[in-house]
């Protein structure tokens with residue numbers, strides 16, 4: 483049996499993000515007042531302090547902003563995946579809107595900062611769905 | 620608070636991979652040694668400030684040392700970010716008359732006690748729900764993400780990171796209490812195994828057991844004690860905006876940690892400039908944090924830290940800003956940066972094993988990548 487992998491434990495603020503992933507959608511919070519995109523999810527807009535935040539779908543396109551290649555020792559759940567890539571993706575909607583994920587391509591050797599990526603969804607055994615990333619042309 | 624309080628005593632246990640004694644026991648040992656160093660008695664202590672993750676609390680310490688009453692006790696959060704803030708809190712307590720003799724300490728059996736990240740549970744709440752499920756779990760992974768982007772934006776190279784590790788190892792070789800006593804060349808650094816690319820084993824701090832303590836009192840009282848006072852010229856804390864601890868990837872400026880916010884307050888309160896600093900102890904859990912801190916504390920412009928490190932800027936032997944002169948977290952011991960504070964004090968006393976001649980202003984910084992703090996120590 484594969485050891486338990488850490489999974490998200492949603493709270494009242496983050497629940498819509500993970501619910502959307504189960505529907506195959508990537509959503510982000512946006513300020514209803516100043517229109518700013520917000521991540522990680524918050525109770526109010528850090529820029530204008532409005533609490534009228536809405537969840538909006540995003541394109542799921544972005545570029546690699548930074549990445550790491552993880553080598554052992556790691557948690558037992560990730561051991562078989564090593565070495566694996568964790569990418570920080572800058573979403574097309576806003577240069578400041580960045581989200582983490584894994585690069586799921588079989589060949590990750592082309593990964594570099596600035597390379598375009600698109601969202602894909604990975605279903606885990608326990609019904610959790612994680613937004614993930616693949617290189618695009 | 621400026622020049623109101625001073626560090627009058629320091630004490631520490633040995634550093635070891637497995638010290639064989641409990642964190643509580645080594646905490647008490649270090650505090651006793653710090654009081655002896657100052658020439659104070661246990662009965663003089665009326666204040667304590669600790670890391671909030673310290674496993675011994677105020678009651679453990681008062682009970683096991685025999686302190687009748689604490690007039691002031693406080694704690695600071697954020698792991699490695701807390702160190703210098705404990706000293707600042709102690710100085711504030713002294714300056715406002717809450718207490719007269721305040722002890723700050725850190726005792727941590729991180730060498731024998733296992734890696735905190737290895738205890739990651741299945742369900743991840745809070746900030747970590749967006750990072751840990753992707754296997755970005757260890758502190759080295761979290762900092763490597765920043766390091767890669769910093770290298771991309773500034774042109775810093777792995778040789779620049781290696782220069783930090785090599786410089787601090789040379790200082791450790793001069794310090795008999797440092798854990799690492801084997802020389803390190805740049806080739807040794809480059810040959811060490813990858814842990815989280817772009818970072819290698821020798822970019823990472825040690826895994827140590829050990830305890831350290833400092834005693835803070837008024838400058839006036841410190842003058843009558845055994846040691847030369849290390850005056851607390853200024854201390855500051857900061858978070859920066861939209862901070863995400865250890866994965867500070869979502870703030871408006873990616874490569875702006877809490878440090879520049881701390882630096883701005885710190886230098887303004889002290890009334891000095893970075894160029895006035897004689898010796899520095901930069902929080903060095905990982906080498907890229909040193910380059911970032913050199914830039915964020917204003918010692919150089921963004922992009923200049925790597926080349927400066929490679930030219931020997933951080934070296935005791937002829938460098939412009941001798942740094943981590945005891946070997947630091949990379950080569951002396953990693954006790955959440957508390958050993959950096961003691962070394963900052965020794966530089967003011969003139970007792971470092973890599974002493975900067977005539978050092979009058981000594982900077983110590985705490986954790987980068989978390990809400991953090993820093994202090995400037997000065998001669999009286």
Ligand SMILES: [Zn+2]
Nearest residue numbers: 513516527530
């Ligand atoms: Zn807004």
